[in-house]
Amino acid sequence: MSKKANYSYVGISFIILLFGILFIPKIIDRISNKDINRNYESRSGSVLKNTEAPTSVDKLDYLVINGKRKKVPNFSFTDQNGNTITNNDYLGKVYIVEFFFTTCPTICPRMNRNLVDIQNTFKNETDFGVASFSIMPDTDTPEKLKEYAQNYGITNPDWHLMTGDKQDVYNLANIGFNIFVDVENFEHSGDFALVDKNGFLRSRKDNFGNPKIFYKGVISEQEKVDEDGNPQEISMLKEDIAKLLKE
Incomplete structure (x- = not known):
């Protein structure tokens, strides 16, 4: 060299x-x-x-659309006990919203088992409730809804399974909560919405700074992930309910 x-x-x-x-x-x-x-x-x-999971936050965000915080619209339906329930009955309570129907053979049973699990987690909280709206109101009568509630072990007095006008259900889901529902074809989302004591939709942000808006309602804590690898969000929902109950 x-x-x-x-x-x-x-x-x-x-x-x-x-x-x-x-x-x-x-x-x-x-x-x-x-x-x-x-x-x-x-x-x-x-x-x-960004492969990190969404992190817990101390304060949940509001869903803001066109510069305004999204609030639950007025509604009036009949529940499983034959009582008229409106959005005002939920004021002062933290509650979960779902759309389902009693004869659904696929995602509804899984959603409602998860909701019963959440109900039992907060069984001593008088300020917690659930609003379940049937997308088959013509056949889901109060009597049928009451039987369904008994079969699933629904005991929270502020868990109302509701039936009413089909168009009202459609508008409430798609416009009021931005949750997909097709009442003609009996199709609906498996997501839950979370509402605070003042009637505002709340959620945490993901790692990209966007509001999650909804929580996956089909996957249980025990399953951890679904067949596509999506993680369960019931644990996250429980954490966020606890935060709103303290507000």
């Missing part, structure tokens, strides 16, 4: 050594002081990848 080649290798080694002395301590210092963002971002600032 020529002397010229040896000089080149010595020069390269010196540069690498100098870089290590000057810059590595600075990089370590920046990491220690959390100056480096752990999320990968594009030049525009949008997150490209």
